[in-house]
Amino acid sequence: MKRIAIDMDEVIADANLRFSEWYERDFATRILPSELHGKYFREAVTPEHREHIVQYLHTDGFFKDMAVIEGSQEVIQALAKKYEIFITTAAMEFPTSFVHKYEWLKIHFPFIPWTHIVFCGDKSIIQADYLIDDHVKHFARFSGQGILFTSPHNVHEKWTPRVNNWQEVASLLL
Incomplete structure (x- = not known):
């Protein structure tokens, strides 16, 4: 898989x-x-x-109860039937985020087991076929295919493939 x-x-x-x-x-x-x-x-x-x-970013509670990006729950649940899914967040820079990020994932993505949640710094350690991220810097040493998820800060980045929403992720990977 x-x-x-x-x-x-x-x-x-x-x-x-x-x-x-x-x-x-x-x-x-x-x-x-x-x-x-x-x-x-x-x-x-x-x-x-x-x-x-x-x-x-360093304030306790900033990462608590954020809104969910539209379509992510449904598409990731569908992807989980075909792929092994890992949540990989570069949280090491913001230690106050750990508990809130983990609790948020348990609430909004309960189908992702705790064994598939990775708090890291350098995402090149992740062994996966695809990495969906909003920062191209994480693709530099990543061994799989980076997929740039459009966010306001990266609209001028040149990267292929790029997805603008979760429906485009579904079209690309399902």
């Missing part, structure tokens, strides 16, 4: 929505999705707020 490794943030969990919610809470300003085109969230805010935004 072939293996698919799937990133969490901006692939199955909507981190940009969480940034937007917290930014609006803290600064009474809403960042529109159109303002994120070609940018990370921190690049879309005023310069004096950028360090505050970066600190969100």
